[in-house]
Amino acid sequence: MADISVNVTVDCKGLSCPMPIVRTKKAMDQLEAGQVIEVLATDRGSLADMQGWAKNTGHQYLGTLEDGEVLKHYLRKSRPEELKEAANYPHTISNEELQSKLAASEDIVTLDVREPAEYAFGHIPGAVSIPLGDLEARLSELDPEDSIHVVCRTGSRSDLACHLLAEHGFQYVSNVVPGMSAWTGPIGNQ
Amino acid sequence: MTASANANPGVMTAKELTRRILAKEELLILDVRNESDFNDWKIEGERIEIVNIPYFDLLDGVDDALARLPEGKEVLVVCAKEGSSQFVAEQLAEAGRTGVSYLEGGMKSWSEHLEPVQIAELDGGGALYQFVRIGKGCLSYMVVSGGEAAVIDTPRMTGILESFAGEQGAVIKHTLDTHLHADHISGGKALAERTGASYWLPPKDAEEVTFSYERLEEGREINVGSTTIAIEPVYSPGHTIGSTSLIIDGKYLLTGDILFVESIGRPDLAGQAEDWVDDLRSTLYSRYKGLSEDLIVLPAHFGKISELGENGKVMARLADLFRHNPGLNIQDEESFRRTVTENLPPQPHAYQEIRQANMGKIHPTEEEQREMEIGPNRCAVHDK
Numbered sequence: 023m024a025d026i027s028v029n030v031t032v033d034c035k036g037l038s039c040p041m042p043i044v045r046t047k048k049a050m051d052q053l054e055a056g057q058v059i060e061v062l063a064t065d066r067g068s069l070a071d072m073q074g075w076a077k078n079t080g081h082q083y084l085g086t087l088e089d090g091e092v093l094k095h096y097l098r099k100s101r102p103e104e105l106k107e108a109a110n111y112p113h114t115i116s117n118e119e120l121q122s123k124l125a126a127s128e129d130i131v132t133l134d135v136r137e138p139a140e141y142a143f144g145h146i147p148g149a150v151s152i153p154l155g156d157l158e159a160r161l162s163e164l165d166p167e168d169s170i171h172v173v174c175r176t177g178s179r180s181d182l183a184c185h186l187l188a189e190h191g192f193q194y195v196s197n198v199v200p201g202m203s204a205w206t207g208p209i210g211n212q
Numbered sequence: 213m214t215a216s217a218n219a220n221p222g223v224m225t226a227k228e229l230t231r232r233i234l235a236k237e238e239l240l241i242l243d244v245r246n247e248s249d250f251n252d253w254k255i256e257g258e259r260i261e262i263v264n265i266p267y268f269d270l271l272d273g274v275d276d277a278l279a280r281l282p283e284g285k286e287v288l289v290v291c292a293k294e295g296s297s298q299f300v301a302e303q304l305a306e307a308g309r310t311g312v313s314y315l316e317g318g319m320k321s322w323s324e325h326l327e328p329v330q331i332a333e334l335d336g337g338g339a340l341y342q343f344v345r346i347g348k349g350c351l352s353y354m355v356v357s358g359g360e361a362a363v364i365d366t367p368r369m370t371g372i373l374e375s376f377a378g379e380q381g382a383v384i385k386h387t388l389d390t391h392l393h394a395d396h397i398s399g400g401k402a403l404a405e406r407t408g409a410s411y412w413l414p415p416k417d418a419e420e421v422t423f424s425y426e427r428l429e430e431g432r433e434i435n436v437g438s439t440t441i442a443i444e445p446v447y448s449p450g451h452t453i454g455s456t457s458l459i460i461d462g463k464y465l466l467t468g469d470i471l472f473v474e475s476i477g478r479p480d481l482a483g484q485a486e487d488w489v490d491d492l493r494s495t496l497y498s499r500y501k502g503l504s505e506d507l508i509v510l511p512a513h514f515g516k517i518s519e520l521g522e523n524g525k526v527m528a529r530l531a532d533l534f535r536h537n538p539g540l541n542i543q544d545e546e547s548f549r550r551t552v553t554e555n556l557p558p559q560p561h562a563y564q565e566i567r568q569a570n571m572g573k574i575h576p577t578e579e580e581q582r583e584m585e586i587g588p589n590r591c592a593v594h595d596k
Binding site: 038039040041043044047066067070071073074075078 | 246247248249266267268269271291292293295296299583
């Protein structure tokens with residue numbers, strides 16, 4: 023599994039509920055939108071509670087790794103604009119269309135602009151990972167002549183990425199909608 | 213138990229909650245576990261009203277909860293282990309809500325509480341007790357006679373049985389499992405080791421076990437006490453291939469997971485539903501038909517709270533079950549096959565690991581055993 027970079031780690035080892043959620047909520051309140059939190063817990067019940075809490079608050083539950091007795095939960099603070107489905111960039115492609123292009127081994131690049139932690143918990147095999155925040159600085163890693171399909175979780179970060187690529191002379195750019203939140207094709211986590 | 217007007221919520225034990233459910237008293241429960249755990253398994257009772265609001269939705273205040281808890285009703289807050297229910301109960305009390313308490317030990321304690329009920333006095337001064345594990349729906353038994361005891365379908369919480377036997381002045385001489393359990397960790401072997409008793413298991417269910425045991429087979433009578441209360445094994449396969457019923461004192465039929473009061477056993481928990489359908493049918497429709505109709509059936513589970521009778525006893529006359537139990541009234545073999553193999557309820561939580569543990573192949577810690585047992589038993593075909 024790829025490295026997961028996190029903005030803050032909250033240690034809840036040895037604590038039982040409600041403390042893991044109480045501490046996670048407190049830490050989450052201090053974070054900026056888009057940042058990722060890692061919660062270390064030994065209470066097995068924290069797994070279903072993290073998922074339920076994230077679902078009810080709109081924060082994004084990324085996944086959980088087990089390291090011996092310790093559960094490592096990863097969550098990402100959502101941006102308010104992600105909650106609405108806005109896709110202003112004119113060229114879009116559906117998940118299904120992208121899936122058939124990949125299945126047909128077409129010569130395309132899939133660019134995943136989510137955070138490394140999101141990428142680590144599941145991405146389209148072969149997708150290039152460049153988080154939206156790093157994209158401008160790392161444009162040289164991409165070829166402006168390539169056919170690039172940009173994906174994120176719900177289509178909003180990838181929409182911003184498409185605009186940015188187009189401004190820098192990339193000609194064959196499509197936004198994948200809705201994105202990984204509804205992806206049913208092959209998944210890799212290497 | 214009732215909290216007064218101060219800001220401290222009361223604490224209710226699983227024993228007290230059991231008493232209230234059996235007495236059919238009214239109680240409003242606020243279950244603060246997450247929705248999936250709540251939907252999977254919760255406290256039930258004829259006059260229990262239950263509301264689910266996860267504690268993590270109440271971190272910023274309890275107004276939502278207060279709106280759903282009508283004043284004047286006593287409220288019991290429940291969570292998985294206790295911490296979150298105490299946290300929410302304190303907030304409710306601070307907000308001025310009276311009559312609030314929380315469940316000591318949470319659903320963990322609820323799952324482990326055993327309520328002993330005397331079923332009958334046996335000839336020669338002996339007695340037969342049923343231990344109702346009300347939160348999980350499991351039933352265990354103890355035969356006491358002449359200073360000796362036998363325990364049947366022992367739960368993991370063996371200490372309770374050991375002290376109960378002690379209070380009766382009896383030494384545990386035998387522990388028996390009617391079959392290899394898939395819904396709970398058996399305490400039979402552990403209890404036998406601690407008390408120097410013999411552990412009995414049907415050999416056909418014991419092919420993979422890693423320890424020694426006595427073969428629970430037809431023809432081998434087990435005597436308890438000098439007055440010899442006889443336990444007579446009757447081979448009755450179907451839920452598992454080894455499932456064995458027991459006739460105690462010629463009057464009581466312990467059916468294990470083959471026949472329940474309102475349902476029948478499921479044949480799929482060892483992965484062989486299709487193979488065992490015929491065994492299950494012949495046990496229920498021929499073997500049991502050949503027994504005395506006056507036998508009192510004492511099963512190893514109940515599925516619905518309505519199966520609890522007076523004081524929580526779960527029992528019925530065999531003749532009555534032949535008339536009223538839906539599982540004993542399916543005349544057509546093909547419909548029977550479909551009933552016991554199709555649309556079965558979900559399998560019990562971690563049932564494969566539980567079977568491994570009961571064979572002595574894996575040795576989970578106490579905490580892991582608790583986790584494995586979480587949830588309802590789901591050993592009957594008609595459980596939800």
